[in-house]
Amino acid sequence: MNLIDALGESEAEYAVCTTYPFEPLFFSNYAIDSLQDAGVATPVVLMDDHQYEKLARQQQLTSRAIGQHYYLEPVAVEDTFHPKVTFLAGEAACHVSVTSANITLGEYTTAAQLGQTATVAADSEQVTPEQLAVTQDVRSFIDQLSQEYVSGRDPRTEIQRAIQTTEWLEERTPSRTVQGGFFHNLETPILEQVRDRLGDVTTATLFAPFFGSKTTLSEIDATIDADHYEILVSDGNTHLDPDATVDAFGDSVTFRPLDHDTARWIHAKGIVFEGPWGTATLYGSPNITGQALLKTGATGNLEAALLHYEETDSSGPELWSQSSFPAVPGAERDPDKFDFADYAISGPGDSSPTISLVDARVEQVEDDEIIVRLVAPAVDDGTELAIESLSEKRSDIVWTRDADDKEDGITLRLPESWAQAIVCLDVPDEGRSNYRQITTEPTKGTRKVGDVLRDGGRESMQSLVDETLFLGVGIAPGVLTEAVSRLSEKHEQQTDEVKQEQQTEIKDSESAFSTGITSVTSTSRKPHLGVKDGMDYAEKRIESILENPPTVVSVEELIDHFDNLWYYVTRGLIRSSLATQLDQVEDDDITFETNLNVGRLHSLCAKRISKIFRSRYFRRIRIYVNQIHSLHPESTAEVLEDDKLSDVFVIYPAVTLALMEWHNESFVERFEFVRQYHEAMTIANPLLGELLIEGEQVKTRLREHESTLEDQLSALGDRMGRELALPGEFMPGLEILFYGFWYRELARISDQGLFDNEEIFERYEPAELAAMARLAVAGKDRIQSSSSYGALKKGRFDSVVRLTQGRSDPTPQLQTLIDKGQ
Structure with a gap:
């Protein structure tokens, strides 16, 4: 599954997505369309801060789409920010997804992933207790995440609006206790929480691209305490030391291939727990590592996962029968027969930031300048430094805090071209800060x-x-x-x-x-x-x-x-x-x-x-x-x-x-107006043509427009301290329009006896036809009595003009309609 497919026909006002790596071009060109179609104006993407720095150094954060069409916010934790969660918030519905997929081209198009979506509509009770619980828990996770880990005020403001928009979720109560649900490690390690939910575990099946060391796997064994372990290996894509695994889990561990008949590589990760109580599958972002499963965000990775609980069923875990995840455990195999992957994990490098820039935002726009607030608690007051952008703009400044500033930050003026720029602070002899974007606060x-x-x-x-x-x-x-x-x-x-x-x-x-x-x-x-x-x-x-x-x-x-x-x-x-x-x-x-x-x-x-x-x-x-x-x-x-x-x-x-x-102005010459209008409408099919026959309905619709405008003028007048009124009526325009159409139409030889046909009165209400006729006759009277419509009398050889001169006058036909409608 992936975010784009999961959105479907969803509607939302806000979106928050979390990811470890991120590809801006992929998101801008492919994912943003689905979010905008859903109605999201400014999505927020939370990503790992080390990966953010990597993108900055590679000059991949230079698009104005970032900050303008979505916020990209780096999140710093002890080790790695690793959850893959989407939260779509609206007044009518809330949609969430928890998955193993990061927001990158490769993981959306070439990797096999595991994930799930849930939707809760505000006005519908057609939702399972599990869906409701997961949606509520994801919302709480996003809320806590924004308050504890999001340092940029502008993206945090947008996230809080998403939380406020879905306050209606707080009023929904699950109908029964939920066995599985959503898990994160903001406060407690994930594996510890899951193990507390389950009874005795007889078999644990583990699969992931990354497995930890012997010490880590031994700790996982001590926590799960299963009788037997199965390790599923995706050939060429699983990083694992088989000898250390056997030493950690003992001789009872077996190795099986994770077979699949697709061209995709397996990026899914999970643990299947089996016991006398049934089966439970944990899946989402955590690999089989201590940083993911045994620690909190304050001591290791920050992760998120789902636990799907099944009662005892001889058919086996549902996971292996999912058409969307065509992978199944193969026959037991000697670990020496597998091709294990050797992933090289690179360090942060010599250019790692030494100063923390926790926020950079526009406070105010004044003409061609912006007033920017930079927040960096570790920079001493009076320090001479430079603010640099990825586009090689540079401004030398002196760090001078406002006397009443509680954020340990400063304000400074910069050219408007700095808005949305990705910047860092360069402090002589102390190094540089991390990169951040100068954001603009989201508005209503x-x-x-x-x-x-x-x-x-x-x-x-x-x-x-x-x-x-x-x-x-x-x-x-x-x-x-x-x-x-x-x-x-x-x-x-x-x-x-x-x-x-x-x-x-x-x-x-x-x-x-x-x-x-x-x-x-x-x-x-x-x-x-x-x-x-x-x-x-x-x-x-x-x-x-x-x-x-x-x-x-x-x-x-x-x-x-x-x-x-x-x-x-x-x-x-x-x-x-x-x-x-x-x-x-x-x-x-x-x-x-x-x-x-x-x-x-x-x-x-x-x-x-x-x-x-x-x-x-x-x-x-x-x-x-x-x-x-x-x-x-x-x-x-x-x-x-x-x-x-x-x-x-x-x-x-x-x-x-x-x-x-x-x-008192002709935007279009009036004679040309009615001539072109008649040309367009005279051969219109009944879907359009009948609009000019049912006169009373048209008059009612015109009055509705007038009434709406009068209300708007009243509101405008209240703010201006005056009574405002429409300068005239719309009805004369309707009369001219009907005159211009019907007098020309009925002057045609084929239509001269149109309303002599009694079948007309079986199809249309006499009152509607009479209203149409009155409008047309009133239009003729208006043209003949007002010099304002002189232009309608100047077109030579035109039937409207000839009618005003007394030739082929269809007025008797119209008068017949008026008489029948009385």
């Missing part, structure tokens, strides 16, 4: 980014637009920018087919997910630019989808992004229409308003409306929907919501026509 915006990532930038975008333009949420523009940046990178990566041979990519320098955005902050993006970023992304996705053959899924996504594009431009133009009502408001009363450039917002949205028509989205999207609906009518109808279709093809165009009157 990370969760909003997670919402956007989870739904692919579809449903969640509109709330961010409202927060940006009406609700005064300062973080929203930055969240928009950050979210669409990540989504764009992901789609570009897929389009460019960068996932080629993994071995080839490992050779390249890491640059995945480099956006230049250092954090989500209230000042990182102007509101109108945040909206622009959203519009750009929606348009980009629309064009990308239209380039490919339609499917039911792609049509649904297409409508979502078209809906968002309309939402951006119409909400932006509505917001800019309030400018005259807000002219007299003092800046001191609306501090968040000063960042909103209303003029630029208006210009961006007006130009985007024009582009929607230049790009002929109505016609192109209508063709796309027609194609798939003709092939899969029932499936297409199921996924396309009536309200969203009404918004995209009726409400937003109507609102646009109304907004042109509000602003």
Whole structure:
């Protein structure tokens, strides 16, 4: 099993992963997508500090993705930080996994691993006592780990948010006592805990890549106290001294090959305990060593494992019948017949750090500088030293502590380019510190980014637009920018087919997910630019989808992004229409308003409306929907919501026509607007065409939009100390739209007697048809009585123009509908 497969369709806001070695390029290019699809904005990866130093010296920590899209935090223990645990936290569910796999390319793709996942949903009781207990215990482990071993404040903050998000787990109580469960050695050695759970052990079967010395194995024997031991050897991959093993366990020990029919090498490790009470299998990160099984994190490795308990069963341990782990013990073999591995364990080397830099973080951003806090308790006040980055930046400083600093640290100003840099301290005559990244504290915006990532930038975008333009949420523009940046990178990566041979990519320098955005902050993006970023992304996705053959899924996504594009431009133009009502408001009363450039917002949205028509989205999207609906009518109808279709093809165009009157400005020439709209919609299939027949439903939907906007204006007015109102109504736009469509449509020879057919009234409610007719007639009256719509009277040879001059007037047909609906 591995993290990517285990995630599946999971949803979460936070993720914490632990590993011994780590490959940044592998995580950035392959694992991060699954986490972002789940909705995680900023995962936290905890890794062994010695392995972190190794990556730093090898220049493998230079990607801006680290710290920007995830935190990579080194963890120091007495020996080795070795657990392989994943904790996905959300308000709706919690997902955990415990495994033998580190987060590296080789261990995910070429090694056979053992592990297990568990999920507990907040609103479901369909969970076993074992799943609940393991999930709760993993959460407690992550919590304790962060408080005792995570020295970086920013990743610790993110982890604590994950813990707080899953507080609902504390209220769940297992229905019965759990025999097995999750084990770690933060306080007590793992083997000691496991042995206390079991009765007498008759046979213990041990397998792992690493076995300890004779002394260690003797201590393991004394702890387990089994009658018989079996050692499973993976030829060429097991480090073990057979003579020392026999001396430790005695003549009763036997050796068997761990046979498997795959090309993978065995990285799994575990112990199978058998006794009169049944069978229990311990598996996870611990090798068969004293550092892993007989010590705590304070005296040896830090490890984590699962114990799976089975009652007495003659069929043998379940482990050997798992299809996901196709390995079984072979026939007994003389130990001299095995090919044992000889792993060379390298020391830390001469460049080992002598000073502990426990935290490096951005405290504040000011223009083109950052205020950075460095925490290094062992550095004396007044010491002259240098801060160096992996990118060869260097700054000479004097270590001067703040008088009230309780962290034994300092603050200093650095250029903004130092944000996310991997740095160390170089102290003359004393050596250097370990490497750490200058991190940026996670904000509430990370969760909003997670919402956007989870739904692919579809449903969640509109709330961010409202927060940006009406609700005064300062973080929203930055969240928009950050979210669409990540989504764009992901789609570009897929389009460019960068996932080629993994071995080839490992050779390249890491640059995945480099956006230049250092954090989500209230000042990182102007509101109108945040909206622009959203519009750009929606348009980009629309064009990308239209380039490919339609499917039911792609049509649904297409409508979502078209809906968002309309939402951006119409909400932006509505917001800019309030400018005259807000002219007299003092800046001191609306501090968040000063960042909103209303003029630029208006210009961006007006130009985007024009582009929607230049790009002929109505016609192109209508063709796309027609194609798939003709092939899969029932499936297409199921996924396309009536309200969203009404918004995209009726409400937003109507609102646009109304907004042109509000602003006294033609974003698109009105005659061209109604001509292109009629061209696009007149041959639409019933899924779309019927939206223009049921007039009462459309009017109801329009009122719902108005009501939502009125609430938003009320909230905006409360913050500004003013009463705000919409500058006009949307209904005139709907009337013009229906006039522009139905007067042209009914003037066609084929449709002149359309509503004389009585079958029409068997299919549609007379009241709905009457509402449609009233809208169209009201539109005609509005054009004839208002000079604002003079442009609609200038198109030569156009049926709309001819109708206003009294030719082929379909008004009697419409009046018939009105009469029947009364």
